[in-house]
Each structure stands twice: as C-alpha cells, then as structure tokens.
Amino acid sequence: MDMKRDYYEDIQLLDSKVLWFWFLMLVAALATFPFIAPTYYVYMANYMAINVIVTIGLNILVGYTGQISLGHAGFFAIGAYGTVMLMSLLHFPFLLALVAAALIAAFFGFILGLPALRLEGPYLAIATLGFGMAITQVIGRWELFGGRMGVEAPALSFFGIPVMTDLGRYFVTATIAFIMVLGARNLMKTRVGRAFIAIRDSDIAAETMGVNLVYYKTLAFAVSAFYTGIAGGLFAFLLGFISPSTFNFILSIYFLAFVIVGGLGSIFGSVMGGIVMTWLLLELDKIQELPLIGGMLISFSENFMTVAGLPNISSIIFGLIIVLLVIFEPLGLYGFWIRTKIYWKTWPF
C-alpha cells in the first residue's frame, strides 16, 4: 500500500496495454468501415457522429452541470447557418467557418447563461425554450438567411480536397467527432469538469470551495453550445440544405432524449445514446416497411389514423422512451452498461 502511486494513471485515457490494443482496433475499424459498408450506412454513420457531438454537448450542460436546456436546436441552428453563411458570404474555408460558427454559438450560449445564473430548474427551462424558438423565428424572418425557404450548403472542401460524397464527409465528420469525444472526456477529468459536476451535486458547497458559480455556469453553457454548434455546422452538409423549420422545439427535445437514453453525466453513455437513437430515428422513418408490424400499422392507420401521419409514430416512441427511462432507468444505457459490467466482473475492462 505504501508503494508510490502514479497519479497520471488516474486521469490517463488508456492506462494499460490491453486498452491501447482495443483503442487501436477501434480506430482501425472506424477507418475501414466506410469502404466496406453500403452508402446508406455511411450516411447513417455521419448522422450518428453528428448526434454524438450534440449529445455530449447537451450532456455537459444537463448531465454534468445540472442545468436544463430546451433550446439546443437554437445553437444547432446557429452552427448550421453560421457555417454556411460564413462560407458562402465571406468565403471562409470550411474548418475556419465551422469553428467560427461554433464560437458564435458559444457566445450566444454565454449570453443565455447569464440570466440562467439566477434561475433554478423550471425558470431555466422556460428561458431556454424561449431562446430556441426566438432563434428560429429570427432566422425564418430574415431574408439574409433565406427566410422560410432556407439555404443551400456550399460546396465542401477540406484542406483543399473537395468532399462531395458521404464517404468523404464521413472522414471529416467522424474525425471531428472522435476528437470532440476525447476532448470532452479529458475536460471532465480535469479542473473545469470537476467544477461543473460540483455545481450539479451541491452548488453551495461548490461556491464555498471557491468555484465561481457565475463563471462556471455560463462556461458550461458556452462549452455546450460550442459542441452543438460544431454538430450543427456538420449537419448542414449532411443535409445539403437547411431551413428554419428543421430546428424546431421538437428537435431540442429529441436532443434531450438522446442524452437521457445514453445516460446523464456520462460521455460514454452519450456516445451510445447518440448512436442508438440515430439508428432508431432513421429506422422509425420507414417503419411501414418492417415485416408484419409494418402491415399492421398501415392497416391500423387506414382505419383509425392517417397513413401520411404514420412517420410521426417516432415522436410517440421517443416520448415514451423519455418518460419510461426517467421513471425506471434514470441512468439510461450507461446504467445498463454498468450493471452488465458488474455482472461480467471478470472481463478485462
């Protein structure tokens, strides 16, 4: 017991050879995947990567700092419109535009965080709800942003290499997502992340221990908005076209659903949440094609509902998932994972 500890191990990402091995395997798998998989799945992977970034961003705010936001679609919109506008109007190169737009989102996050300081749960929820709606309304009314009709994303090139296919976008999106996941993980292991978590667990203890609540609460908003802004910028290119109605209140709740499903306060959970929910979202869009269930749903829709409205079933399912998880498994997939891990104690993780 008296052996000198290596404290770096406490915070190190990969503290054993075994983990290094798995890590490299993961990187290799991610790099080869798009060459083997059909295009649709590459598209899906891009979508997943983007949603992973948002989920982590929102989790930093909700899961780690304990502040709620119902307006993250607003930051997502700022990222998307910001990137597109900076590129097409001011001819910024892609990466610069992306980061600049995310910084603008972060700035808005900071501003929104300011009144948030004095607010407890319910008020904050209301203020952020208002923010999200205000952003889309402003964008929708402003001709510069293409108004209600929306705008097209410009041609994308990455360090001079034109990126036109899902495959090309995959490398841009997945790389950025990968870096952002690691960044978030590191951030949460160090001083700033600890301050966030401290505020969530006991804000009075945190401030009497020297944590400046004003600064860290707004910082959490800014960091969260930055992540969401990056994701929004990437999203513009995934769709190729953006319009204000994409970024509505419902989208903000979808983001929250991702966080809840993954697990509050867990980066790994957010990665899982983003991936699983994106898959679910895309699968639910074509639920009528499922064998058996699809047919049943269609005939049910014909008799009682409308067939055109059937895709909205995803809204119902997401709502149910939120309610049921909050009631029965507040830790989401991460909690599930932890329990499985305890069950398989002998595993090398």
Place this chain on the structure above:
Amino acid sequence: MNEAFFSVENLCISFGGLMAVDHVSFSVSKGFIFSIIGPNGAGKTTIFNCISGLYKPSSGSIIFQGEDITGLKPHRIATKGIARTFQNIELFSRMTTMENLMLGRHIHMKTGVLSGATFFRRGSRAAKEEIRHREYVEKIIDLLDLQSARNQFVGSLPYGTQKLVELGRALALEPKLLLLDEPSAGMNSEEKQDLVFWIKDIQDELGVTILLIEHDMKMVMDISDRVLAINFGRPIIEGVPDVVQRHPDVLKAYLGEEETIGNAS
C-alpha cells in the same frame, strides 16, 4: 497582539421579522479554536453562512486579517483562505473521495477549458498540474485515514466517513480559517475521539485557526481556547470554557431547551 486575526462586529441578520442573529460580536486570535454554542435555532449556522458569504448580513461587519470581507461572494471568500463544512453534509455525492478533495484544490489550480480538454501526454501542463495536486490531496487522505474510501463515490460512504471527507475537502483548500459546523454529529464515540485528535492536529501542525459549532459539550470544553454562547441570536457570554460553562444564563438556555423538547414529545 494589536489586531485580531478574525473578527465579527455587530452582526445582524433577520428573516421576515425574525432576528436570527442580533448584534453578535467576537474576535478570534490566530491559531485558536473558538467555539460557538447555543440551543437549536440559536443562530449558529446562520453566523457561519454570513461569514462564508451565503447570506448577506443586514448590518455589521466581518473582518479577516484586517480586510473587510462582509458581503463578498462565497467564492471570493474562499480565495481569502476561509473554508467550511456543513451541518447537513454537502458533498459532491457522485464524485469519488479523491475528486471531492481535488475540488478543494480548485482555487490553487489553473487548468482551463482548452488545456483541460487537450491534455494527451503526461508532460502536458494540465496533466502535470493534476498530478501535483493529487499528490497533495493524497497527504490529506492519509492524514484522515481515508485510503479505503479513496476511489469510492462519497454518496455510498457511511455518515461518519462522509463528515471526514467534508473535513478533508475543506483542508484541501489550505484554509487559514476553518469553519466546522457540528463536525461530530452522527459519529460514534470512537469516531469522535479520532475527530478531536485530528482537530487538534489541524490546529497545532497546520496552524489553522478554527471556528467550531458543536453540541457535544465535553468536546467543546476539551478543545476550545475560547467559547461564545448565544441564544435567540443574541450573545450571552464569551470567555474561556470553564467560565462559560458555569454561567447561569448558559445553564438556563440549555435547561430551557430540554424542557421544550420534553413538552414536544
């Protein structure tokens, strides 16, 4: 000694007409253990809350090392070197003991968002800082015998251990003045003995000045250099333990309290 290390002058605060603290003054010399006693609801915790900046006093002043710190924000007061524990434990329950104590190092660290997010090597600034402070915190963990709880989430620790983690977290801030709000509540007699021992250590070896709120009279009389008794927010008497203990109003305050307790149950 020309000027007191820490002093409170004519502190008042009221909540909706109720004077919770009513013209309380006292001063504490450097290195002393100064205790505040009084029956339930006397206003002891409220005094602490004023000192640590959680409440704004309606009048009066709080002077620390010659500087007026009245009404400063809690985090500013922490950076002056004042740390505290809470009567109803306020730990970061979903952090480990180690992380709780590391939060106590917050004001001594610098890592920001960018450097924190991008440490990927042992040699990076954030990693070095992290390692250095973990070493410091480990010493406190050793001092308070918390090794077995080191990597456990504090929410799952027994009550007595949680109290110690709170003490450890306050120490990690390297306070010059330490406020302890009923540190022994909920501890068994063995744990209490250890606690007395550690408090003495903190006073003697770390040279920390301590303000103590405590209901255990034996403990108060054993370790305090001076004692202030209050009731209904008003000071009764301040002096060395023996004198305070025998003061008729103090006896009455405590007896009176027992009577009301007897009536209520």
Place this chain on the structure above:
Amino acid sequence: MFLQLLLSGIAFGSLYALIALAMVIIYKTSEVPNFGQGEMAMLSTFVAFMLLDTYGHSFFVSFLGALVFAALLGVFLEFVFLRRAKDPNILSLILITLGFEMILYGVASWKWGADQRDLSFPVSDFDLVNIGPAVISYLNLATLLVALVLMVLLFLFFRYTKVGIAMKATQQNPMAARINGIRVNRILSVTWAMSSTIGAMAGMLLAPVATLDPNLMLEPLLKGFASAVLGGMTTLVGAALGGYMLGIIENLFGGYVSLEFKSIVAFGIIVLVLCFRPSGLFAKHYVRKV
C-alpha cells in the same frame, strides 16, 4: 391606433392568461412547469373538431365533449406517469412532461396529419363591434368574456368550495395538508383535470383565429410561460395579469416597432423579468435556506 392595439392586445392577452393560469395551477401543486400543457390543449381542440366535423354533433356537445376529454387526459397523465417517478427531482419531472408533449404531438400528427383545419365556431371572427374609435370582432369579444367568466369562477372556487380550499392548503404545505386529512393524491388529480380543461378552453378559443394543426399550441405555450414568468409562477392572479400584459406589450411592439419580430417579444420579456425580478412582478421573493 393605440386604443385598437390595446384592445386586441387584451383579447389575445386573455388567451395567454388562460394558458398561464393552467400552468400555474399545476406548478403550484405539482411543482413542475408542464411542458405538455400546449399539446394537451391541442389534442383536446382536435377532439372538439372531430366531434363537430366528423361526427356532426352540435357545437355545444362537441365543446363540452372536448372539455371532458381534457379533464380525463389531465388525470390520466398525472396518474399514469408523473406519479410513478421514484425520486422526483425537478429535472425528471420536467422531462416527463416533455415526454407527454412528444407523445401527444405524435398522436395528433398521426391521426390528423399536417393538414390545416378549420374549427367552425358559432361566433364570427369577421363581424365587428365598435368600442369608441376601436373595433373588436365578436370572437375576440367572446374570448375576452369567456376568460373573465372563467377567472371569476376560479376565484370563487378557491375561495368558497371545499375542494378549492383543500387545494390551496395543499399548495401551501403538502405535509400539513396530509396530516389534516386532505387526500393529496386526489387533489393532484383535480388539479390536473382543472388545468387541462382551462388549457383546452384556450385552445378552442385560439383555433378559429389560428389554424388548427398539430403545431397550434407550440408558440402559445411559450406565450403562456412568458405570462406566468412575468406575473410570477406562484400566483394565479399574477399569472393572469401577466397574460394580459404580455398580450398588450406584444401588440404595441408589433404596431409601433416591428411586426416582423413581434414573436420574440415573449422571449425578451422572459429574459428581462428573470434578470431583474426572477420571481415575477407580483410574487414575493424568498431566500433559500442552507
């Protein structure tokens, strides 16, 4: 011009006031801002539409049917979901109401699609009454009167009925209420039924001037919250006043400053109020106990 803006502001304000009242009633007892409020009202309004249009019932039957549906929906949601939360912190309660929001939105969109419908109302939006130099439509006038009548009824309810008094007691101190033999669970059901009914009323009054589709209540939800925040989330009278004030401010802003950005007034007000008077204009402020 000014009077005209004021008048229609008040008419809209009374809708906001109703929504805000619906929210505050729930907030005071369940301590959760109900983000499902808008969708509950939207669905009830669709039920009225269905009874009226698809089944051809008379207006009043449909109207009453929708109110009964709203009451049952409120009781159902509270009983089936909200009450199941194990350790109900504010975050999980908010999330549950967001879950309702999604479910109800999904159900309405599935059943009625995105088509815009008309809820035919016996009172016209086009026939106008003169009030001094300003005019107001019969519909707006009806809205105004219905809201007023409802508020008076609410006031009488809380003042003179046994249930109302018990509700007030529960809101002030649930523990004490329980000890005094008030069945808090039953009070919760009544609260949700009432709130949902008031919301539905607002939805049905709004539908003829807006268009009836599943997005009907998205913006009004925000307006309701803005009103409640403006007046204070913990006072019924405050919330109602907040609704009228918001309606007026919004209309004046639209008339004199910018019609384009009229709809962000609500957000601006939320932010301003929260910055300078977080507990609202008409509620008392209290210090958090440590």
